[in-house]
Amino acid sequence: MILDKQTSGSLMGYHPISNRILTIRRAAKPWNLTLIQVYAPTNQAMDGEKEAFYTCLQQVFNKVPKQDVVLLCGDFNAKNRRGGVDRQVRIRSQER
Numbered sequence: 001m002i003l004d005k006q007t008s009g010s011l012m013g014y015h016p017i018s019n020r021i022l023t024i025r026r027a028a029k030p031w032n033l034t035l036i037q038v039y040a041p042t043n044q045a046m047d048g049e050k051e052a053f054y055t056c057l058q059q060v061f062n063k064v065p066k067q068d069v070v071l072l073c074g075d076f077n078a079k080n081r082r083g084g085v086d087r088q089v090r091i092r093s094q095e096r
Contacts, residue, residue: 017060020053025068034064038074 003011012025012032024035038057041050064070 018056021057021060023060023064028069032065032068033071034068035071035073036060036064038072038076040074040076042077 007026010027012027014022014024016022020039020041022037024037026033026035036057041053061070061072
């Protein structure tokens with residue numbers, strides 16, 4: 001994420017969780033913003049690698065302050081129904 005001088009003051013922190021997940025927190029009104037940027041493993045990856053990624057993503061999501069607005073974005077390597085979907089992924093919003 002690139003910030004100019006004016007918006008750089010709103011940066012509250014960033015955390016590179018892994019080589020596939022990064023979080024950035026910015027001060028905003030009326031609520032702060034947490035951006036979770038991801039690069040998911042492809043379908044060709046081993047099942048264990050995919051499970052570890054989505055488990056880590058869920059843990060990261062659960063740690064975001066409850067009052068924050070969350071923007072989850074990135075490359076999930078998804079296919080549409082015409083291309084076939086072998087797995088449905090949902091991030092649970094536990095008590096948000």
